[in-house]
Amino acid sequence: MSLEIPRPVDPSLHPLVTGNYRIATPAIEAFYELVVRCLRYRIMGALIYGPSRIGKTRAIEYVRLLLARNYPRMTSYHAQCEHKPRHAEGPFFANLLEAVGDPDPNAGSNPSKRMRLTLRIRQAASIGGSGVVLLFCDEAQRYDDNEYEWLRDVHDALDRQQIKLFTFLVGQQELLAQKTAMQVAGKTQIVARLMVEELAFYGIRNAQDVATCLNGYDQTAYPEGSQWSFTRFYVPQAFDAGYRLVSDADTLWNAFETAHHKANLPGKLGIPMESFARAVEIVLKDSELNDARGYCPDQVLWDHAVRHCGYVQSRHATGRVLVAAS
Incomplete structure (x- = not known):
C-alpha cells in the first residue's frame, strides 16, 4: 500500500495539505x-x-513568485484595498504603508504617511538596484x-x-466601468498613468485549460528539485507505472460540466481556481488509500470531488455568472 512507501517529507507538511x-x-x-x-515597454x-471568486488573488501571489524568481532585483508589493465607508487620505496611505511593510502604518499625519510611503518604496528600489517597484492593488x-489621484501623486x-x-x-468588472467613466470625464492623466493596458481574467474554460493545470500537479515537485511530483507523492505506485492526472482532463471537465448543468447554473462554464484545486486535492487524498500499479481514479471519484469542491455552492451563494472568455 502506498502509505507504507517512505516519503521524502512528513505528509502533514506537504503543500497540498497546507494549501x-x-x-x-x-x-x-x-x-x-x-x-x-x-515592464519591457515601460507601461x-x-x-x-x-468576476469575484475566480482566483485573481491567487494569481497575484503566483505572478509575484515568478517575478521574484525571474527578476530578483525588482521588489513587488501586494496591497489589499479595503472597503471603507468614506474615502479619506489617512486610511488610504496607511493601507499602502502596511503593504510595503511599515511597522506602524497608522502613525503620523497624512503628509508624513505619504513621505514615508515614497521613502520605503525608494529604499526597496535602491536595495534591489533596479530602480523598479511593482504594486499589485487587489480589489481595486x-x-x-x-x-486614484493620490496613487498618481505617489507615481509622480x-x-x-x-x-x-x-x-x-486587480479587481472586478467595475474596474473597466471606472476607466470608461474617467475617460468620459476627461481624467485622462489617471488613465494614462494607471490604466493603460487591460486584461480580462477568466476561470478554467475548457478541457485544454484543465489539462494545463493538471499537468502542473504532475510536474511540480516537492521538495523542490526532487523526483516527488505532487501526483507521485500521493499515488507513487500508479505514477511509477505511468499514471498522470493530465490523462483525466476530459473526465474532470465533463464532471464540472455535468454539475454546472444539473444545478441549472446560468452562462458558460468557467471553473474558479479555488474549486478546481479543491477537487484535485480530494481526488489525490482519496486515491492515496487505493494506490497500486495500474490504479487510476474512476469517474465516480471525480464526480464526488466536483460535488464537494464548493463550485455549485459558491455559484449559488454569489448568484454571479462566471463569464468564460471565448
Missing part, C-alpha cells in the same frame, strides 16, 4: 505575460478584471477618484526620484 502552493492556469500565464510586457499601469474597484513623486512604480489594478 501553500500555486498552479499556473492559462489566465495566470496571460497575467504574467502582461506584467512582463508592461506604468494596467487593469486586470474579472473599491478605490474612488481621489484615491517617485518618478522625480528616477524610480519607476508599475501599478497593476
Whole structure:
C-alpha cells in the first residue's frame, strides 16, 4: 500500500495539505505575460478584471513568485484595498504603508504617511538596484477618484526620484466601468498613468485549460528539485507505472460540466481556481488509500470531488455568472 512507501517529507507538511502552493492556469500565464510586457515597454499601469471568486488573488501571489524568481532585483508589493465607508487620505496611505511593510502604518499625519510611503518604496528600489517597484492593488474597484489621484501623486513623486512604480489594478468588472467613466470625464492623466493596458481574467474554460493545470500537479515537485511530483507523492505506485492526472482532463471537465448543468447554473462554464484545486486535492487524498500499479481514479471519484469542491455552492451563494472568455 502506498502509505507504507517512505516519503521524502512528513505528509502533514506537504503543500497540498497546507494549501501553500500555486498552479499556473492559462489566465495566470496571460497575467504574467502582461506584467512582463508592461515592464519591457515601460507601461506604468494596467487593469486586470474579472468576476469575484475566480482566483485573481491567487494569481497575484503566483505572478509575484515568478517575478521574484525571474527578476530578483525588482521588489513587488501586494496591497489589499479595503472597503471603507468614506474615502479619506489617512486610511488610504496607511493601507499602502502596511503593504510595503511599515511597522506602524497608522502613525503620523497624512503628509508624513505619504513621505514615508515614497521613502520605503525608494529604499526597496535602491536595495534591489533596479530602480523598479511593482504594486499589485487587489480589489481595486473599491478605490474612488481621489484615491486614484493620490496613487498618481505617489507615481509622480517617485518618478522625480528616477524610480519607476508599475501599478497593476486587480479587481472586478467595475474596474473597466471606472476607466470608461474617467475617460468620459476627461481624467485622462489617471488613465494614462494607471490604466493603460487591460486584461480580462477568466476561470478554467475548457478541457485544454484543465489539462494545463493538471499537468502542473504532475510536474511540480516537492521538495523542490526532487523526483516527488505532487501526483507521485500521493499515488507513487500508479505514477511509477505511468499514471498522470493530465490523462483525466476530459473526465474532470465533463464532471464540472455535468454539475454546472444539473444545478441549472446560468452562462458558460468557467471553473474558479479555488474549486478546481479543491477537487484535485480530494481526488489525490482519496486515491492515496487505493494506490497500486495500474490504479487510476474512476469517474465516480471525480464526480464526488466536483460535488464537494464548493463550485455549485459558491455559484449559488454569489448568484454571479462566471463569464468564460471565448
